[in-house]
Amino acid sequence: MNATVSSIEAILVDLPTIRPHQLAMATMQQQTLVVVKLLSSDGVVGIGEATTIGGLAYGDESPEGIKLTIDTYLAPALVGTDATNVHAAMAKLNKVARGNRFAKCALETALLDAQGKRLNVPLATLLGGAVRTALPALWTLASGDTGRDIDEAERLLAERRHDTFKLKIGRRSVRDDVAHVAAIKRALGERARVTVDVNQAWNEAEAATGIALLEDAGIDLVEQPVPREQRAALARLAARFVVPIMADETLMGPEDAIDLVRGACADVFALKIMKSGGLYGTLRTAAVGDAAGMALYGGTMLEGSVGTLAAAHVFATLPQLAWGTELFGPLLVKDDIVTERPVYRDFCLHLPTGPGLGIAIDEDKLAHYRRDASRKSVALA
Template identity: 30%
Template sequence: MKITEVETIPYRIPMRKPLRFASGEVHHIEHVLLRIRTDAGLVGCADIPPRPYTYGETIDSVIGVIGRIFAPALIGTDPLDRARIHAALGRTVGNQTAKGGIDIAVWDLIGQALNTPVHRLLGGYCDSLAVTHMIGFSPTEAAVEEAQRFVADLGVRAFKVKVGRRPVSLDVELVTALREHLGDDVLLYLDANRGWTATEAAQMLAATEGLDLRFFEEPNEAAEVLGRRRLVAASPIPIVADESTPDLGAAAREIHTGGASALSIKTARTGFTESQKVLAFAEALGLDVLMGNQIDTQLGSIATVTFGAAFEHSSRYPAELSNFLDMSDDLIASPLEIVDGRVFAPTVPGVGTIIDEEKLAHYRID
C-alpha cells in the first residue's frame, strides 16, 4: 500500500456562541480537513485546527506546508512506515497541528487496512472517557447556569473554567459560585491561558484555597521563567503545561526545569505517535495528564477519545470533549453523543472520522 495523494480542504463553521478566554476569542472555526489517499482505495482523514494565537499556524500556512513540503515526502510511502514518515516531517520545525493531522490520518489508514479500530491498535484500555466541559468568559450567573445544564442534561461532572487577563476578584467570584452551586463532588480546575503574571496567579491560588480546585493550567507565560518556577514550587495543586509544551521536547524541558508539574495532551498537535511518547514520559515521572481540547470539532474530539481511552494513564481524568456543542454544525456523518457524562471510542475500522460530503461542500472555503 502506497500513499498516492494528499488533499487539504479549508472550511468555516460559525459558533453558536463565541468562546472567549484570556488569549483570544472564537466566533467561528476555520479548520483544514486533511485526506490522504492510497493505491488500495483507502482514505485517511483528520481535522487540523490552526491556532494563530497559540502556535502561529493559519489555514494558509497549514495548506502551504502540507502541499509544498509534507505531501512530496509522503507520496509513494507505505503508511505502515510511520518512523520514516515522522523523520521526514521532523526536518521541518514547528507546524504542530499540520504534523499532528498527518499522523492521525496515517493511523486512520492503518486501522482501515487492518480492519481494526485505531483505539484498539493503540491499546484499547477502556471503551469511553468521562467528559470535562470548558466554560469560557461569561457573567457568573450565566456560567453557573451553563454548568448546571451540562450536569442535568448530559451527566457531565467536570469543568475547566477559563480565567485570567481580568481582575482576580472576578474569577474568584466565578469559581466560588460554581463550587457553591455544583457541590463538592464535581471536579473543577482553572485555565488562565497565560493571562496573568505569576504574582496574580498566586493570588488566585490563595483566594481559592478552600474550593478543592484540582489543576491550574497555564497560569502565566512559561517565558517568565523564575516567576513560573516559584509558582510551581509553591502551588498546592498541579500546574499544567499546555500551549507551552507543543511537543515532547518542550514537555521534557518544562517539567525538568520546574515550569510545570502536570501535562495536557492534545492529539491535534502531537497526533497519536508523539502523544504516546508524551504520555509515557508523564507516566514514568508520575505526572498527571489531562486530555485537552483544541476547540475541536467532533472530528477532532473523536481523535481525542480514540487516543485517551486507549491507555490507563490518559483515562484517569475526564477529557475535554464537549466544546463541539458550541458549534452550529459539524462535518461528521455520525454525530458524537455524550451519554451519562461519557463519550465512547469508535468501534469501526480506523479512527471513525467519516465525512458528510454535503456538509463539506456547504462549509468549504473556495
C-alpha cells in the same frame, strides 16, 4: 509496498460555534478546521484534522498556514511513498520541515485512519489497544456571565453530560475573575469539579494572589497561569500551593516534558495531539510524564469530530489518565462534517468501534462549510 499515497487534499472548513467562546487571548465566533483527505493507490481514504484556536492568538500555526505548509511542502513529499509505513512517512516529513506539528499531526492521523480501515481495526488497536472505551469529558463555561454559566452547568449536570467544568479566565482583573469562579463553585458545590484555565494571562505576582484565592474557594486545578516561557515562575507556583498546577502551552512534546519534570514545574501535564506533532508524539510525551509520576490530562485544541476522535483513540490507550479529558470540541459547534457525531453520555465521550477513526465524512456538509471551492489537491503525476 502494498499501497502508495496517491493524493492529499487539505481543506479549510469554517464551523459556527453555539455561542461566543471567550478565552484570555481571543473570543471565538467560529472554529476553523483543516481537514485532510489522503487517498492511497488501493482506494483507501484516510482523514485527518489540524485545528488551532483564534488564528495565531494561541500559537505559531494558523489554519491558513497549516494548509499552505501541507500543500507546498508536506503533501508533495508524501505522494508516492508507502502509505502503510506511518513511521517512515513521518520521518520523511521531519526531514522536509522542522516544527509544523499541527500540520504533521493531521497527516499522521490520516495515515493511521487509512491503515486502520485497511486492517479493519480501530485506530486504538494500532496503538496497542484501548484500556478504556469511555473517556470522562469536561465542559468549558466560557460565556463570561456568572449566572449564565451556572445555569449552563446545572443543565449539563442534569443531562448527565458533564460533571467537571473549566472556566476560562484572565480577561478581567484577578479579583473579578476569582469572584466569578468562586460564585460558580459555591453554586455547584461538591456535585462537580471546577477548574480554571488562565491561558498565560497572569504574571507571577498576579498568579500568586489569584491561586491563593482560588485555592480558598475550593477550585480543583489551575491551568497555565503564567506565560509558557516562564518555567521557573511556574515551578515556584507549583511548589507554593496545594492546588495542582497544570502545564499546557509550555508543553509542546516529549522534549519539553523532560525539562518540565526536571524543573518540577507542574503537577499535571495537558496532553494535546496537535502540540505533540501527532499521535505517537503524544504517547511519547505521556510516557515521560507517567514515568515521572506526573498526573495526565487529555487536552483539546477544540478540534472537530475528526481531531477529537483521533485524540480519544490515543487517550484511550494510556495506562494512567488521572484528570480525564476535555474532548468537547464537537459539542461547541452548531453543525458537523461527519455522518455521525461522537457520542457523549454519562459524563463521557464514548470511543467508536469501527475501523480507523470510526467515523466518515459527510461530503455534502464538507462542501457546504469548506471555505473555498477550488477542490485542488496534490496528486501523483
